[in-house]
Amino acid sequence: MEKDKFTLWALSWPIFIELFLQFLLGAVDTLMVSRISDDAVAVVGFSNQLFNALTTLFATVAGGAGILIAQKLGSQREEDARTVAIISLKVTALIGALLSVLLITVPGPIAQMLQMPDELLPLARTYISVVGGGLILTAIMSTLSTAIRNTGNTQGPMYTAVGMNIIHIIMNYGFIFGAIGFPQWGLAGVAISTLVSRLIATLVLLFIFIGTFQRTIVWSDMRIFDRKLFREIMQIGWPLGVNMGCWVFSQLAIFSFLAILGTQVLAARTYMNTLESFCFLLGYSIALAAQIQIAHLFGGGKTKEAYRSAYRALKFGLPLVTMNAFILLLCGRALLGLFTSDPEILTIGVSLLWMNLLLQPGKMLNMAIGDALSALGDTRFVMYNSLISMWIIATGCSYLFGVSLGWGVVAIYACMIIDEYFRGFVALLRWKGRKYLRNKEAEMERERCESLRAAKPASNEERLSFN
Template identity: 65%
Template sequence: MAVTNKRFSLWVLAWPIFIELFLQFLLGAADTLMVSRISDQAVAVVGFSNQLFQALTTLFITVASGAGILIAQKLGSRKSEEARTIAIMAVSVSGIIGMGLSVVLYTMPGQIASWLKLPEHLMPLAETYISIVGGGMVLISLMAALSTAIRNTGNTKGPMYTAIGMNIVHVVLNYAFIFGAFGFPEWGLKGVAISTVICRLLAVMVLFVMFMHAFERTIRVRDLAKFSRRLFGDVLRIGWPLGVNMSCWVFTQLLIYTFLAMLGTNELAARTYLNTLESFCFMLGYSIALAVQIQIAHLFGAGRIKEAYGIAYRAMWIGLAVVTVNAMLIFLFGKQLLGLFTQNHEIIALGVSLLGLNLLLQPGKMVNMALGNALNAVGDTRFTMWSSLVSMWLIAMALAYWVGIELGWGLLGIYACMILDEYIRGTLALLRWRGRKFLLRAEQQNEREAQAMQGQMSSTGTGALAK
């Protein structure tokens, strides 16, 4: 048990996740920096397209996220075979969904960009980027399912090492394909798209090998056809509210990008650059939130309810300290950092004007992430779903449109509504966690099971004496 405890400790889980996220951040920053050498229009297209891809990932993240929580819970309750079956189903189903999305994005990039009101002069670049990167959506789905399954067994280092290799290859290929280095043609934005797909393909291959050996019994290719209706029902029970929750976030973000597209290319580019800087702010906090979700799910499955309750607050306070310091660093050096990406003074001015608001945004986001993930870990996913549905659509979307577009407050108004949304959801999650609804229910269930077991032992002992 001591080994298991050490493997599922907050720090052991969190630091590889942080390294992985940090490398993903570097990957995104390198992408943005290299694409900015093409044009600010290309940056706007990449930012816009990535929001579209994130929105579509909700169609398979439902399965991956629900499976991840159940894998940790099953391992905590020593049901390793059920955890293995759940992981196999998550990979198979996610791959099927991802393949369908790949077909749609590869064949209809122009129509999709047009539906989302992308400015006409950006359409040629968007068609190229969406068709290539979107055509590889099946790779994104498999990466999500594989890395989630591996991570929730307590092995957070595996995905981290994969991210390191992926980043190195991606930066080298970006340089080669964008600028025509090493004898390659100068492909520009098309080169970025091709580089992205190649790196994801390599990552899937590495993660699949790790996945095969992630459980006590090795997973074979023929096992991918394995399916349990009962266990898949459990995955969907936890996963579908997570999927709705995630879809609320990404679709509201996509709509916000659509609002920004209405404001102009500069606003769209400024938000893309600032999004890159913001990723650095909450990255370590998010890694802590992901780690505590795995840890709480494992403790909850093992019946260690009081430990599960307290660890959420510890993670929240650690995360708040970290993101506040990071946000302050971005505030102090933001202008210089934005200057690395663009020389457009209007875009830099727009970005700098939001850095002060970012100091308010990040603490609210951290509370929301830590306690929202804690609720998800114990299966209280419907509450986070409903709070997201109400707050995101009314505040982050409807109010943002009214304030930013109708009242003419622009980017600042939209950003203020994003802050309000994070604090409302964070406060609701805090109140729900303090109520301990699912934790108290689990404690009562454990007490009933313990009493039943004592009763069986008592009756067995009495029967033996009678004989």
């Protein structure tokens, strides 16, 4: 039964449903907010890039802890896995609390610093302060989901996501349209809806988390802190956090470039972000499931199975994301029409649909192999790969060609495509080298030899005693 929990299928389908519901949440959010105005959509898209950037600060700990939990469980060290989960929860809650205070206190200056257009600042202040003020909930929710998921229980976070989406959609509808007894508060209501749904989801995940391990987690366990295990978390986590930060901050920089090009370009990119999420949901679910599976196999010393798991993820993921991108190409204009009737925004969005067909396979390659390397703890390599490619190709070239030379959003999108393929193929070469897998095999061989040597003197003593 334990083995069945860690198959690619058993792990990936609940992750897909959870991510699909998150996508649905974002799509419904964008669709409903578009009924307020295109300016409101631009504020939500821009603000979410800011929130994503800030979440990397606690995702560093949560991501490292998740991989370590799967590795410890794979090596039959349940108590260590439990301690890692408790430590990560405490640390990320503290980081989330500090970020919440920051965003409540100075939302306006933060929006101005990020080049938010002046006409969007009043809406931005409200949205950033309310949703950003609840970043502590995002921190706790992210950590709990990651910990639960990496024990092999991917269904718990999935069911929680179902409930959170239902509550959020109902409240959004009420606040935007003044329906079912709610006041008509527009974008402020959307922000409150986001906050309340996340609070409820956090409480549900906390209830699941308490019983996740064989020994129930109690309030007194919050005093636990193991420095050695925390160092292990950070050894995996800090490069993982830098890698996440590279992506998020590069995207934030790119959104700033788009803001320079105009509100309509910014809104078009926000709508495309929503549609693109549909393309890689299945692929990302498989990549994330493979990461959990590889970490578990690696922790248990099953290096050959861990190596093959990454290729299985690619085998299933590449056709899926390509097919989804093609479907989006056929239906994209009609889908964009659900969000806006602005002809310029529609023209920009449609021009990017063909490019998305090239983007998604590269993104799948990068996700699957990058996550596989991270599962082994080879997060520094992934970090260096990201630092070079994202800042030189994705960000630097986007500014050069898109803004300085005036080639616009198409040039920026082309730079993002090149970045995905570059990082993907470099990661694939690293995976084929099997460095961490060979090191694990050598470590296991040393342990086997040491145990044999330790057994021999005992055997000789026993023979002498017998004689």
